[in-house]
Amino acid sequence: MSDEKPRRTRAEQRRETEARILAAARATFAELGYERTTIRGVASTAGVNAGLVMHYFGSKEELFSRSAMLPEEELPVGHPAEALLTSLRRRLDDEPVASLVVLRSMLTHAEASGEFRVAASAWLDRMGAAIPAADAELRAGLISAIINGVVLDRYLLKLSSLADAPADDIIALLRPCFESLAGESP
Amino acid sequence: MSDEKPRRTRAEQRRETEARILAAARATFAELGYERTTIRGVASTAGVNAGLVMHYFGSKEELFSRSAMLPEEELPVGHPAEALLTSLRRRLDDEPVASLVVLRSMLTHAEASGEFRVAASAWLDRMGAAIPAADAELRAGLISAIINGVVLDRYLLKLSSLADAPADDIIALLRPCFESLAGESP
DNA sequence: GGTTTCAGTCAACGCCCGTACAATGAATCG
DNA sequence: CGATTCATTGTACGGGCGTTGACTGAAACC
DSSP states (O other): OOOOSSSOOHHHHHHHHHHHHHHHHHHHHHHHHHHHOOHHHHHHHTSSHHHHHHHHHHHHHHHHHHHHOOOOOOOOOHHHHHHHHHHHHHHHHOOEEEEHHHHHHHHHOOOHHHHHHHHHHHHHHHHHHHOOOOOHHHHHHHHHHHHHHHHIIISSSOHHHSSSSSSHHHHHHHHHHHHTTTTTTO | OOOOOOSSHHHHHHHHHHHHHHHHHHHHHHHHHHHOHHHHHHHHHSSHHHHHHHHSSSSSHHHHHHEEEEEEEOOSSEEEEEEEEHHHHHHTTOOOOHEEEEHHHHOOHHHHHHHEEEHHHHHHHHHHHHHHHHHHHHHHHHHHHHHHHIIIIIIIIIOOHSSSSSHHHHHHHHHHHHHHHHHHHO
């Protein structure tokens, strides 16, 4: 009765705790932004001591860095406009939190902007290359701006007209815009 | 030679100093957001003591409130799409700072969002009323999102493709989008 | 000219934050 | 089983913040 094996080995426990902290951090950064997020707060949400967060992640900066890491987004294939609409749908449905950590904290935390501007630039370049127009870069930038604006109003500012609308309706209304900007022929 | 009258009466001096503080606060809030803006920093930019800022504005919260006040925006008249493009142009050219204080701090400072959501709602209602479509509200919301997204990418995230583009090019490319969303006939 | 007002300064407070570090006790290992 | 690792805790410190209230000296007033 007492020789029960421990449910979790030490390594497992460690990984689980670290994951729990990371999840708490992601949620908090997304909701409060960088400045208002405190190590103690994250720790308490994760049910651990604040010192442990430091022990595992080294600093708040690094915790943020790890929280903001996005899975490499593979671009959908197909006509640019449709591909971009798919990309938008993904950000509207799949995992708003991931986007929010980045978006909100880029605004909150100036130092974080740098590395993300790089990622954004890469995205813009790939998109720009797929758009058949002389001002492809600007067009890609505008599409990116539209996507950012929609996510912003819907999830951060929570403006009612966007927050309550079904994703399908949003996509449908934006399709002509994306086609116009992506230079699709009608 | 010594009976020179004082250049500024006390009331003038007071108004000038207060205006200087307010200008410094606006600039700082726009650049750093609510949390990273400090009373001491604003005071030092304005060339006064931190205590004076408190004395005049009561609290950081109130200083922010006063900084974020926008002049009542009168809506341009004409066809909705053109009116909205004019509105966008205004935010691109006229005074980016005013928009930025609100936009950045709504994201940074949750408590501030409330009062601005009200203003945004009023704007959306007026816009929605001018759009001849069943889903006018959503369409207005999308247009607002686009405007926010453009300002966001151009002035806050400073993404190169938008930050460097002439306002005219942006307007030109967005015209079809606005027309499509505002339900204008071609 | 004496008194009052008031723009502006200064020093201090209490608080919360990120961070450092020693201590603990259970899992791991030889 | 004894030694060692290591996940986890508790405590403390140094700094920056918003805010306060006493103070100063020149303008305003009668």
